[in-house]
Amino acid sequence: MAVLSTRLSRWSLPMFVCALVNFLAAQGLMLAGMSWPTQPVSAPGTLAAVHLLVIGWLLLLMFGALFQFVPVITSRPLVSQSMALAALIALEIGLLGMVGGFFGIGTGSRALAMALPAGGAAVYLGVLIACWNIGVPLLRSRPLSLPGRMVLTGLAFLLLTVTLGLAFALALAVPALAPYLAPLLGGVGEHALAGLGGWFTLTAMGVSYKLLPMFMLAPEDRGITGDGVHILATVGFALAIGAGLARVWSAAEPLAVAQSSGYAAIALAVGIYLWDVVRIYRTRKRAVIELHNKAAVAAFGLLGLGTAVAIGFVMAGHLGAGAPVIVFLIVFGWLGGLGLTQLYKIVPFLTWLHRYGRSLGRGAVPRVQELVHERRSYPWFALYFLGVLLGATSVLSGHAAGLRPCVVLVTVATFGIVVEYWRAWRAHYVPLRPSEPAAPLLRPNQRG
Amino acid sequence: MSEPITLDVREELREGGEPLPRILRAVGGLAPGQALRLLATFEPLPLYAVLGRKGFDHRAVRHGEGDWEVLFSPQTPQAGPGSPAAPSATVSSTDGWPPPSTSLDNRGLEPPEPMIRILDALERLGPGQVLEALNERDPVFLYPELQARGAAIHTEKVGAGVRLLIRQRG
Numbered sequence: 119m120a121v122l123s124t125r126l127s128r129w130s131l132p133m134f135v136c137a138l139v140n141f142l143a144a145q146g147l148m149l150a151g152m153s154w155p156t157q158p159v160s161a162p163g164t165l166a167a168v169h170l171l172v173i174g175w176l177l178l179l180m181f182g183a184l185f186q187f188v189p190v191i192t193s194r195p196l197v198s199q200s201m202a203l204a205a206l207i208a209l210e211i212g213l214l215g216m217v218g219g220f221f222g223i224g225t226g227s228r229a230l231a232m233a234l235p236a237g238g239a240a241v242y243l244g245v246l247i248a249c250w251n252i253g254v255p256l257l258r259s260r261p262l263s264l265p266g267r268m269v270l271t272g273l274a275f276l277l278l279t280v281t282l283g284l285a286f287a288l289a290l291a292v293p294a295l296a297p298y299l300a301p302l303l304g305g306v307g308e309h310a311l312a313g314l315g316g317w318f319t320l321t322a323m324g325v326s327y328k329l330l331p332m333f334m335l336a337p338e339d340r341g342i343t344g345d346g347v348h349i350l351a352t353v354g355f356a357l358a359i360g361a362g363l364a365r366v367w368s369a370a371e372p373l374a375v376a377q378s379s380g381y382a383a384i385a386l387a388v389g390i391y392l393w394d395v396v397r398i399y400r401t402r403k404r405a406v407i408e409l410h411n412k413a414a415v416a417a418f419g420l421l422g423l424g425t426a427v428a429i430g431f432v433m434a435g436h437l438g439a440g441a442p443v444i445v446f447l448i449v450f451g452w453l454g455g456l457g458l459t460q461l462y463k464i465v466p467f468l469t470w471l472h473r474y475g476r477s478l479g480r481g482a483v484p485r486v487q488e489l490v491h492e493r494r495s496y497p498w499f500a501l502y503f504l505g506v507l508l509g510a511t512s513v514l515s516g517h518a519a520g521l522r523p524c525v526v527l528v529t530v531a532t533f534g535i536v537v538e539y540w541r542a543w544r545a546h547y548v549p550l551r552p553s554e555p556a557a558p559l560l561r562p563n564q565r566g
Numbered sequence: 567m568s569e570p571i572t573l574d575v576r577e578e579l580r581e582g583g584e585p586l587p588r589i590l591r592a593v594g595g596l597a598p599g600q601a602l603r604l605l606a607t608f609e610p611l612p613l614y615a616v617l618g619r620k621g622f623d624h625r626a627v628r629h630g631e632g633d634w635e636v637l638f639s640p641q642t643p644q645a646g647p648g649s650p651a652a653p654s655a656t657v658s659s660t661d662g663w664p665p666p667s668t669s670l671d672n673r674g675l676e677p678p679e680p681m682i683r684i685l686d687a688l689e690r691l692g693p694g695q696v697l698e699a700l701n702e703r704d705p706v707f708l709y710p711e712l713q714a715r716g717a718a719i720h721t722e723k724v725g726a727g728v729r730l731l732i733r734q735r736g
Contacts, residue, residue, distance in 0.1 A: 126710075333677070476618055478685040478711065480611060480614075
């Protein structure tokens with residue numbers, strides 16, 4: 119058996135903190151009227167908010183989770199803990215540059231506009247560092263489990279996404295390069311599909327295939343179904359993105375067919391995945407499940423809804439018109455929702471290991487679930503998903519203005535959930551015990 | 567290797583004082599490889615984590631009511647060259663180990679229950695004794711804890727799960 123070595127990922131929790139701050143900042147831009155839905159989809163504020171959401175929130179969240187998760191599924195350590203910190207710094211600085219750059223393009227300031235490719239390059243660097251850090255243990259692990267294979271495929275799509283993104287940034291900010299790179303801007307949709315689909319969705323599916331069965335005590339081996347989801351989704355995203363990019367230059371009919379086949383394969387993969395998730399819930403051995411898995415049902419539902427809406431717009435022949443609401447459902451409902459719900463397990467779990475690991479077997483130690491107060495947190499998750507659902511419904515029914523009040527609900531709920539994470543981290547709900555490290559470190563207790 | 571330094575904080579604790587600064591100063595003054603013998607009125611559980619992070623193992627003996635002796639000794643790195651990440655807890659062979667004195671079946675338990683049960687059982691083992699555990703998953707968060715406690719572990723794949731043999735430090 120491989121050498122077994124796993125440690126707590128030192129930079130995961132700081133990454134989650136940065137991610138949540140970015141998430142709230144993006145919601146702030148939406149509420150302040152600087153972004154979609156009050157501004158056009160291509161407005162600088164919208165581009166800034168979208169990248170705060172996907173790089174600032176989802177990417178940091180995913181890397182924070184993977185830095186902890188990949189050693190667990192591969193039984194191999196990360197290349198280094200310091201690389202995780204380096205990735206965090208590069209991504210956060212790069213993101214700030216990009217946000218400044220988007221607003222710079224809006225103002226016409228050359229210097230600010232250059233911040234876009236400069237920030238993009240820093241993000242690229244951060245992604246390369248993070249990919250190296252988790253890619254090496256994944257590539258060295260034999261045999262690699264389904265979750266690991268899905269994450270590895272996701273990383274390839276991530277590299278494609280950031281490469282396209284950097285090309286866009288150069289096309290927008292460097293006029294000398296525009297003649298060569300500008301046509302690529304027709305592939306913005308493929309950039310989004312590679313990022314939200316090939317990278318985030320495929321990776322989230324892979325991670326969920328490990329975490330759901332683990333905490334609900336369901337069979338982990340997904341057999342041919344899991345492989346089917348992986349292969350169909352990979353082929354689907356590759357076809358849809360490849361053909362979509364080729365169509366920027368060529369009007370050849372087979373490309374349109376390939377793109378549609380790609381969309382169909384993606385929809386089928388999502389359908390099979392959701393059916394398999396239902397199977398995991400149904401075949402679980404744990405009668406009572408914890409809040410993070412109860413609330414995750416809403417995220418899976420919104421993945422289904424987002425996919426159904428996308429199918430509807432593709433059939434109607436104007437996917438572009440539906441793109442904002444589809445992105446909203448996938449970013450806030452599916453990926454953001456899954457992220458918030460799973461953090462509600464990851465944060466207490468890491469906190470518990472950090473605080474009480476050394477005391478296990480040596481005295482009274484609280485259970486992981488004693489770090490959270492599910493009844494107090496439940497309404498926040500309900501409010502969050504209600505806000506997302508109402509917001510999407512309002513846009514779909516032609517009342518885009520109705521989205522803003524819904525984002526207020528989402529923001530308030532996010533705040534509430536963040537407070538509950540903070541309380542878990544501070545062991546707020548744990549009654550003080552004699553061996554509690556939170557007490558003065560060496561007070562005499564009554565155990566001796 | 568030099569003799570351990572002895573630090574008696576019982577008087578200070580009985581008077582309600584906080585001896586941590588004195589302990590940390592004493593630790594800071596240790597020669598390389600030197601251990602610290604601490605005399606306290608209770609088992610200083612939180613201190614294990616603090617000094618564990620500084621690279622110290624501990625061994626506690628209770629002499630009587632309100633009378634504990636804890637030896638903090640520097641951990642000796644055992645990872646071989648070329649495997650800097652290999653935890654010293656993992657061993658490839660169990661030659662010379664006694665047969666397991668305790669067996670645990672941790673299958674069908676959600677994390678972190680298997681880890682809690684193993685560490686509970688480990689702390690009840692005598693020096694050099696072995697426990698056996700059947701787990702569904704490789705208990706990855708257990709290894710650093712075993713390493714910190716000076717225990718050794720041998721892992722082998724059995725069917726869909728893993729069989730662990732863990733030996734309490736001698």
